Amino acid sequence: MSNETIKIQTLNNNNRMSTQELLQLITSKLEEGYTNFDIDASGQHNIGGSSWAKDRKSELLFTLRNPGQRVGAMAMKGTKIVVEGSAPADVGWLNSGATIVVKGDCGDTAAHCAAGGKIYAAGRVGTRSGALMKHDPKFEVPEFWVLKNTGSFGFEFMGGGTAVVCGYECEDLPSVLGNRSCVGMVGGTIYVRGKIDDIAECVSINALNQEDIDFLSQGLVKFLNEIEKSNLYDKLSDWTEWKKIIPAQNQAKTRMSVKDFRKNHWVENGIFGDFIHDDFVVYPMPSTGEGRVHVPNWNGANCIDCKICLNNCPESAIETNDKQYSSNDNKCIGCGICEAVCPKKCWTIVSDRKEIS
Ligand code: SF4
Ligand code: SF4
The missing domain is CATH 2.160.20.60 (Glutamate synthase, alpha subunit, C-terminal domain)
Incomplete structure (x- = not known):
């Protein structure tokens, strides 16, 4: 039997030792007579379980960091x-x-x-x-x-x-x-x-x-x-x-x-009962207003005031005032047509997914 501590690193650059590889390594070292392990784990499961020393008598010590x-x-x-x-x-x-x-x-x-x-x-x-x-x-x-x-x-x-x-x-x-x-x-x-x-x-x-x-x-x-x-x-x-x-x-x-x-x-209504009331209604994804996923941003640095965007918006969501353009949140459905048709790439559709409280 050996009192020497086996040190195990489970990450080598970006390569992670699998749970199976780690447990097999531990088993092989136990068979060689080692009893002390110091392991830098990276989420491997079941470390230290069902293990015994080669002589079936010596005590085992596992010192672990970051086990699974x-x-x-x-x-x-x-x-x-x-x-x-x-x-x-x-x-x-x-x-x-x-x-x-x-x-x-x-x-x-x-x-x-x-x-x-x-x-x-x-x-x-x-x-x-x-x-x-x-x-x-x-x-x-x-x-x-x-x-x-x-x-x-x-x-x-x-x-x-x-x-x-x-x-x-x-x-x-x-x-x-x-x-x-x-x-x-x-x-x-x-x-x-x-x-x-x-x-x-x-x-x-x-x-x-x-x-x-x-x-x-x-x-x-x-x-x-x-x-x-x-x-x-x-x-x-x-x-x-x-x-x-x-x-x-x-x-x-x-x-x-x-x-x-x-x-x-x-648990009231059984273990598989709902903990919160569910009305089982599937609600559509918000398409306009607060909570819609896609929102057009306008940057008018190159705008030539051609009104192509305004005339092609399917929801008449684009408004203009003194050569400044904006989209109305309550009409816009984030379809991206303005971005597609603008000859000066003034519109950019950005993702604005957010939690609705
Ligand atoms: S994204 Fe679609 S709906 Fe919204 S402003 Fe642009 S063209 Fe109109
Ligand atoms: S299509 Fe583009 S360039 Fe033309 S008005 Fe709209 S934002 Fe300006």
Whole structure:
């Protein structure tokens, strides 16, 4: 086995290593006995996932910059992944025992389906993070630590594991768990510091007991150490600011059909329902006025006042006054005939596509 760090650059001039090429390179180096990787990635997926040392015992370390989606997906016990910065969606998807440290924000679905190991996020995490976390009693409890807040729909159908959302720098947010969090949560524990709003009815929100405080005070030290923010311990360890979310105890009494749950409780009108009302009317492209795509500009430096443009405009949009020409925005359809017919190239059609508020 070799402790030497393999450095990998995935960009060579304008040539980018594909995900497949990078993963094959990592695999070949693992087979040669290397365990430490330092990778300047360029969006390659699945780095650090499902990897093991040649001797099946040594620990692996991946230090990454700019990884793509699913960094650490299905990563195994004995693997440590450190992302120096932020990472896109699916960080630690189905984590199977690795320690994954992201020193910035995580995209959507961080820790999705995580079943083991620890995921530490030093910033915010996106929507549906922590969804479907689970715990097989044969293995250690998966943990998911977030310094700031989560996006909406977090911890959907959580079945096990422990999540900790520290709510740091989230004082202005109405909820550190976004909207509609914890829908369908049947297991696990979420510790939250800060405001919570619009949370599913199937969970209960409780004060911490001593066991909770012991877990958090020990875990917080390790978490903050991993993300290099140990100085925040005092600020985050006022346990009166924390709450504990667990599945409600009375679920048996509120049991409902899957159809009723899907249609009326998960997302109104079902997951494929529209979040905003759509009248299904297809509106034509604006052809005149504010918002039309093509607009004629007139530059009269060479104009000979021949009026060819004025006489050929199909919308009678061209107006003239004292040898100055202009087009009326509310008549002009941007057809370009003026540009085509002008012998002195005074008209130029420009693209003026803009958002309509
Ligand atoms: S673009 Fe067409 S409609 Fe507009 S001023 Fe020129 S000729 Fe008239
Ligand atoms: S066609 Fe050209 S040169 Fe003639 S009046 Fe129009 S802008 Fe002027």
